[in-house]
Amino acid sequence: MRPSKxxxxxxxxxxLETGFMKHAHGSCLIRMGGTHVICTATIEDKAPPFLxxxxxxxxxxxxxxxxxxxxxxVGREAAKGKQTGRTQEIQRLIGRSLRAVTDLxxxxxxxxxxxxxxxxxxxxxxxxxxxxxxVALSLAFQKLKADGGIQEIPLTDHVAAISCGLYxxxxxxxxxxxxxxxxxxxxxxxxxxxxxxxxxxxxAEQGPFSEKDFADMMDLAKKGIQTLVLAQxxxxxx
Numbered sequence: 001m002r003p004s005k006x007x008x009x010x011x012x013x014x015x016l017e018t019g020f021m022k023h024a025h026g027s028c029l030i031r032m033g034g035t036h037v038i039c040t041a042t043i044e045d046k047a048p049p050f051l052x053x054x055x056x057x058x059x060x061x062x063x064x065x066x067x068x069x070x071x072x073x074v075g076r077e078a079a080k081g082k083q084t085g086r087t088q089e090i091q092r093l094i095g096r097s098l099r100a101v102t103d104l105x106x107x108x109x110x111x112x113x114x115x116x117x118x119x120x121x122x123x124x125x126x127x128x129x130x131x132x133x134x135v136a137l138s139l140a141f142q143k144l145k146a147d148g149g150i151q152e153i154p155l156t157d158h159v160a161a162i163s164c165g166l167y168x169x170x171x172x173x174x175x176x177x178x179x180x181x182x183x184x185x186x187x188x189x190x191x192x193x194x195x196x197x198x199x200x201x202x203x204a205e206q207g208p209f210s211e212k213d214f215a216d217m218m219d220l221a222k223k224g225i226q227t228l229v230l231a232q233x234x235x236x237x238x
Contacts, residue, residue: 002167002172002179003176003178003179004033004176004178004179006172006174008170008171008172008173008220009173009220009223009224010173010174011032011162011173011174011224011227011228012032012033012034012035012174012176013031013032013033014030014031014032014227014228014231015029015030015031016028016029016030016031016131016132016135016231016232016234016235017029017030017031017235018135018139018235018236018238019139020038021038021040024040024041024042024136025041025042025043025112025139025140025143025144026040026041026135026136026137026138026139026140026141026142026143027039027040027041027136027139028040028132028133028135028136028139028235029132030128030129030131030132030135032124032127032128032131032174033122033123033174033176034120034121034122034123034176034177035118035120035121035122035123035124035125035128035176036118036119036120037116037117037118037119037125037128037129037132038115038116038117038119038132039114039115039116039129039132039133039135039136040114040115040117040136041112041113041114041115041133041136041137041139041140042112042113042115042140043110043111043112043140043143043144044110044111044112044113045110046109046110046111047109047110047111048060048111051109052109053109054109055105055108055109056104056105056109057104057105057107057108057109057110057111057112058099058104058110058111058112059095059098059099059102059104059111059112059114059137060095060111060112060113060114061091061092061094061095061098061113061114061115061116061129061133062091062113062114062115062116063087063090063091063094063115063116063117063118063126063129064077064087064116064117064118065117065118065121065125066117066118066119069118069119069120069121070121090125090126090129091116093126093130093190093199093201094114094116094126094129094130094133095114096198096199097130097133097134097159097161097190097198097199098114098130098133098134098137098159100159100190100192100198101134101155101156101157101158101159101192101198102137102154102155102156103154103155103156104154105154106150106152106154107141107144107149107150107154108149108150110144110149112137112140112141114133114136114137116129116132116133121177122176122177123163123175123176123177123179123180124162124163124174124175124176124180126161126188127160127161127162127163127188127190128161130159130160130161130190131160131161131162131228131232134158134159134160134232135232135235135236137155138153138155138232138236139236141153141154141155142236157192157193157194157196158192158193158229158232158233159190159191159192159193159198160190160191160193160225160228160229160232161188161189161190161191161225161228162174162188162189162221162224162225162228163175163180163186163187163188163189164187164189164217164218164220164221164224165179165180165183165184165185165186165187165217166183166184166185166209166213166217167179167182167183167184169184171213171216171217171220172220173220173221173223173224174224183205184204184205184206184207184209185202185203185204185205185209185213185217186202186203186205187200187201187202187203187214187217187221188200188201188202189217189218189221189225191221191222191225193225193226193229195222202214202217
């Protein structure tokens with residue numbers, strides 16, 4: 001029995017609330033159970049220096065946890081003068097994931113910056129950031145098209161992310177913190193709506209896990225991603 005009492009293939013309750021931030025070009029408040037993340041998109045009318053005069057744009061991401069997002073206060077990284085390695089790794093993952101489904105040649109020399117701020121953490125903040133970040137990015141492109149900046153939305157597919165793990169030797173979907181902190185394996189899957197693999201991050205927390213265990217987690221992830229993509233589509237249609 002999972003601590004959350006959910007079935008092995010059951011996601012936490014999902015909510016994607018668009019238009020959450022008044023001044024953002026695109027915004028989404030994603031709730032995955034007790035994990036809540038604000039994802040915002042800002043369109044900048046210049047590309048980063050390495051893309052100047054190429055005709056291509058860029059999508060990048062920043063990630064952070066608010067001080068009271070966890071049981072003990074998280075210190076502001078700005079006050080420390082530097083980001084942790086974990087923060088840098090997560091925001092690079094978000095950026096890579098969103099660029100994987102974006103045609104960078106179709107929105108000019110612009111940069112779209114996705115900010116993911118964790119209001120409350122209960123496991124899966126990076127995966128929620130990717131799923132909500134895609135919605136914010138989509139809304140920014142919709143605004144850019146409505147304003148006449150582009151002729152078509154330069155997205156090739158949806159992208160979402162979910163965690164899977166082994167708990168008491170059983171594969172489970174969408175780990176919350178109590179499950180994540182006691183899992184024998186923890187794996188994050190970033191997949192497209194069409195089933196393409198963008199990135200998989202898997203770690204054995206105790207002993208090695210088997211190829212069958214991985215295949216079982218992959219099957220769970222595919223099922224979870226399809227549910228998340230459907231939620232993304234419903235949110236974008238509102």
